[in-house]
Amino acid sequence: MYILLFIFGLAIGSFINVVALRYREGKSIFADIYGRSHCPHCGKTLRWYELMPLVSFVIQGGRCRSCHERISWQYPIVELIAGLILVLVPYRLMSFYHGIYSPYLPIFIWVIAFLTLLLIAAIDFRKRIIPDSLTIFIASLGVAMFFIHASLGDFGLSNGLIGGTFLGSYALILFWGSSLLVNTLLGLAFGLVFVGLVYILSRGRGIGFGDVKLAAATGLLMGWPDIALALILAFIIGGIIGGLLMLLRHKSGQDSVPFGPFIAAGITLVFFLGYDILNAYFYLFKL
Ligand SMILES: [Zn+2]
Incomplete structure (x- = not known):
């Protein structure tokens, strides 16, 4: 169960990276998320096996397969944190509310809150906004x-x-x-x-x-x-x-x-x- 949550979290982290990177001031958060991902250096469109969260970064040694430019550490870090959020937040709240309450609603809210904070941190880190x-x-x-x-x-x-x-x-x-x-x-x-x-x-x-x-x-x-x-x-x-x-x-x-x-x-x-x-x-x- 927690392994599935972790993998799901990695995928969400990958999505957060895209949203954070393509965010432009004054535009809606999700205005520019459509379109294929590409290398910011050489512009080459990425294939599906280059888009696997965390795995692609490790296999490719942190470099683009075409131009061999370094890929930002932001990608694997955000993916890993999102994976950990999906695992550790439910784990924490299960014991926090233990014996008092079935904490599915608080778990849902806190997971969404932490993922949003991760997106905020990623945007603020790059764009100072x-x-x-x-x-x-x-x-x-x-x-x-x-x-x-x-x-x-x-x-x-x-x-x-x-x-x-x-x-x-x-x-x-x-x-x-x-x-x-x-x-x-x-x-x-x-x-x-x-x-x-x-x-x-x-x-x-x-x-x-x-x-x-x-x-x-x-x-x-x-x-x-x-x-x-x-x-x-x-x-x-x-x-x-x-x-x-x-x-x-x-x-x-x-x-x-x-x-x-x-x-x-x-x-x-x-x-x-x-x-x-x-x-x-x-x-x-x-x-
Ligand atoms: Zn490239």
């Missing part, structure tokens, strides 16, 4: 999650799982409110205000307004206090990688680094390891 349509889509998934959790009542108060938070009992000391509505709206507000302040203080040089909107949308999806940890981790990872890139390239701080992929990374960390990260943190500092 986060399409509004994708941000709005993430926000609507957040609204759907709210209604799913609302229909369950206070489902998670047993088993150490609390109201859809991935932080377990640590959510309680982070001013977690017992109202699902308050937590959801607080998540939205935190994303907007926290990343909005960074945007204003950096005068839009460090991050863009697209990042502010994405932070608010993902805040709606994750809720408070999960989104707080996710965005703090995003800034920590972004700061470390941005700093390393500056050292390696000997460039000034004006060289922009896309922030969308780091928001996605922060959310991924909290989704899979939120409780463990806080556990390690409080253990390290003997709190």
Whole structure:
């Protein structure tokens, strides 16, 4: 079952690559996805055996069969991540909702959310832009999650799982409110205000307004206090990688680094390891 999901995920990753690569600002996300794939260097149309996700890249040694130019690492990386999303997200949620709820709807929503975040990260990485349509889509998934959790009542108060938070009992000391509505709206507000302040203080040089909107949308999806940890981790990872890139390239701080992929990374960390990260943190500092 998980092997089939992984292969299906690779195919979706391949599709995400095409959508991300052909996206043009101001156009609909799916405006240019038709037409055969071709090598961006020599223009040769790719045959079916050159289009197998991951496999073709490995067999061809990461090069085009015609002109032997290097193929971007983005292709196999995005394919692999999409495959992992299809396997690991259901696996995680099966144990998260264990004994409380059959989590097929949350699994569906979170898989779609992570695939959308992957597409956002891929587009932001190349084009330095986060399409509004994708941000709005993430926000609507957040609204759907709210209604799913609302229909369950206070489902998670047993088993150490609390109201859809991935932080377990640590959510309680982070001013977690017992109202699902308050937590959801607080998540939205935190994303907007926290990343909005960074945007204003950096005068839009460090991050863009697209990042502010994405932070608010993902805040709606994750809720408070999960989104707080996710965005703090995003800034920590972004700061470390941005700093390393500056050292390696000997460039000034004006060289922009896309922030969308780091928001996605922060959310991924909290989704899979939120409780463990806080556990390690409080253990390290003997709190
Ligand atoms: Zn070529």
